[in-house]
Amino acid sequence: MELRQFKYFVAIVDCGSLSRAAQQLFVAQSALSKQMAELEGELGTPLLLRSRNGVTVTEAGKVFYEYAQGITKQVGDAKAAVHVAADSVVGSVVAALPQSVSPMIALPLMRAAARRYPDVVFHLNEELTGNMADQLLRGRVDVAIFSPTMPAEDIAFTPLVEEDFVFLESPQDPRALPPGDVSIEEATARPLVWPANAHGHCTRWLVDAVLEAAGQPPARVAAEINSVYTLKAAVEAGLGATIMPLGLAQREVREDRLRAHRIDSPAMFRTLGLCVSVHLPTTNAKRAICNLIGDVIRDLCTSGQWEGTRLAAPAGKARKEVRASVPRPPSPLQPRR
Template sequence: MELRQLRYFVAIVDHGSLSRAARVLHVAQPALTQQLRQLEDELGAQLLHRSAQGVLTNDAGKIFYEHAQAILKQLGDARSAVIQSSARPGGAVALGIPQSVSGALALPLLTAVRAQYPDINLQLSEELSGNLIEQLKSGRINLAVLFDDDQLTPFTTTPLVEEQLMFITRSDSRFASKAASITLADALRVPLILPSLPHGVRPRIEKRVQASGLAIGQVIEINSIAILKSAILADLGATILPAAPVLAEIEHGSMRAQAITEPGITREVALCASKSIPLTTAAAAVERLVLEVTQDLCGSGRWLGARDLTQGI
């Protein structure tokens, strides 16, 4: 198996067509087809479904595509680690951020990277935390912001913030109380819009509810932050989330966040890297910058409901 075969296969999948991949790679299509056939013969499995409309990966192809991406990513990182300067780091850095954190961290981090490290190409991916864990294990991303739920032992972890989960409604919602805070028991009496198990904050909420001897009633389960926001703005119910995903709506006055008490619910957010794959100079620079941006966001109050855990690191 040759590295060019991996590059060719990834290009074919990315472009959905042998002809388009051949044009991008500047390779004759018959030669590209021959390399693909040799790869499939060596693996003893067909990787693609071919049709008049293009190509799609089958189950074996999807698995091989993920591994090929990881191998090519690590090869590129190894090359960058040798040639890049520590004084002016550059190259691609892939960072994964969960949907419920990106609203607070993504734009300030992008802005800071552009200002301090113009030669770094920061590639942000917004995913469910479970997907990010698999991508970080395989080396497809360099860093990931993850929730510390006692499943981060495969990674080196740096605590970022402790986030307070809040009771969030439309600003003029019939479900909102006039007080600045709401008890957990009262919050659970409202129709709730939450991610389904085991996604996002739902396991943390369920654990705290059970420990308090309470029960969750009516729930609308939505795993998309965008759809969840629409449901809140339609006043179908309230949600229990960190404030980060709805910061823009809170600032614009269309949503309201109330602290939850008796008891409160929090989660810890950490920056994670692989224990087995070294960080490039550029990735290490981004790692440091994530801490600096986090400190600034918490110190200024722009990361609403978050307590800085980076001090002293």
């Protein structure tokens, strides 16, 4: 396989047709078609289904597309790296944020990157968590903010922040609990609105793990919604309650559209941190953006802008020491009962 075949294939899939891809690449359509036929012959399976309306990607083609994107990106990064000074911070970096994190840090991070590193082309992807590990491992993403659930042999994890989970419900729901803390049993007494299991790495998986450790069955499901914004709207409309980080719903709680209850369990929190592939090289730009992400998250946490968080313990330090050293921000939660 040749590098141009990877590049051509990505362009065809992105454009949706051979003719549009040929125009974009400044390549004759016949030559492009020949390259794809050779690629499919070498792989021994069709990647594209051609029709009068364009091309459709086969299941094998979808898998190959993920790898082709990563390969073309890494080659582009390598070419850029050899043409700059050793200490220059230039190039492109792709960062991925789960939907449950993006509302808190996306804009502050974009502003900080533009201000501090104007020569870095910074791409920010908001992703479902089920997609992020594959993208990171295949080189399509340089760094991700995630919980420590990715394979340790492939992904280096640096903890940054701990975020408390709360029980969220609509104040207008006739089944709403009185203000104050709730037990795990109260929080899971009725079916909950959840992300699907395949995309619950940073939220649902962690809650189910706490329930299992407490000898409780997994939470029952009222609905599965793979959109944070739609999920919150469903809870606000009274279609069910949910458990999620406070920061993700801090605006709705302050506006009294949702009611948040602390859950009486010291384990009901998540740790978020930087995830990078151990198999890919670290460029100056990638290193700079990783440091920047850490700075932005620490600022949001210690200033109280990201509610319900505290700095994560560094390696070799007890969690309670970090809790004691970081003041807790004012909380919109109701007083204890």
